[in-house]
Amino acid sequence: MKQRVITAVIALIIFLPLLYLGGLSFDILVTLMGIVAMSEFLIMKKKLLVSFEAIVSFLLMLSILLPVFWAGFWTQDTLGGSFYLLALVMLVYTVISKNRFSFDDAGVLLLGGLYAGLGFRFMMLARAESLWMMLYALLIVWITDSGAYLIGRKIGKNKLAPHISPNKTWEGSIGGSLSAVVIVGAYLYFVQAAFPYSFSTMLLWTLVFSVGGQLGDLIESAFKRHYGVKDSGKILPGHGGILDRFDSLLFVLPLMHFAGLI
Template sequence: LLLLTTVLSNNKLSFDDAGALSLGVLYIGFGFHFFLQARAENWMAFVFGLIIVWLTDSFAYIIGRKLGRHKLIPKISPNKTWEGSIGGTAVATIVAIIFAESTHFATHFSLFEIVLATLILSIAGQFGDLIESALKRYFGVKDSGTLLPGHGGILDRFDSMLIVMPIIVLIGLTA
């Protein structure tokens, strides 16, 4: 239908626009599908993913502000630093171990599997944040919407989870 619209609109909707729209629908649609699937299949795995994302994001910001010297990808996100990225992942890993050991979640996975999954999810969540930053830069906008003024838009609240939740399901943490 989008390709047909490019023809019928005399190219007012370009092929680039149709491609970007299609990719956006897939990115957001699949991300939220797996968000709901992870929640439905295993509540603890879902909460585990939320904790990893929130801790990584929060402590990357805190540690990056205090200790950050080396820019991660300045053209995409000028305030993110390697120190913040590594610090956020380290804090998330420590708390993930405590979470896993203090809940029934640890009975399903070894400590090595919990640490490996945390590292994967923490790094993937940061890539989710960078993807959304790159998307905003590409379209020349500061925020992805106006629903949450001053917070980068609603997509900023879910950008990491749109990448993390599919990984949680695909690597079997919901089993």
């Protein structure tokens, strides 16, 4: 527990000032987190971080993240083209490697790169939209997670997904989402001008995003269970990896995009 608290404090000391500043410094931090997330997928697939497939995977991640703040080199129009070209390179490598690097390997790295890459991309875009928008996303995730843990521990009896995450309960899940609606609702009341929809509409979206965040958590639990690992990585002692810490947010931010907030 002591190690967990120390790691959280150090991480917040780094993350929060850069979040407040926004701009290039925050975008660089998020890009680095995306690279680390990609390395966690590679390690779970038991791939060397200096292998050819690893280099292509990191370039895939950069092809998604760099256009946000380096538009003079990679424009929005070339984003899809860059990613697809690198995907083709990875597929060709399955032939050159004589199936040592398989289609299954390529599929995992491509989907993982798209999932984490777009999630972190929307994190940059949310901060570019406004500090209030990014705080909104973070509050939903933090309060849902805390509420689900506390309420589930107190009254939780019915398992939510026992084969994936045996400690989660329906009572905790519902309690976490209701907690998010109430507490984030108080936040929205004071910063309503920063959002394009009415207060009541934003409360409904908050409920949707809270449920989405829990789905993101379960998705990461599912692929960790598939690969037989407790944590996606070890970069955050006591907390695991980048994917462990941002699993819910990587699902919430794209949903916010589809809702027209980012």
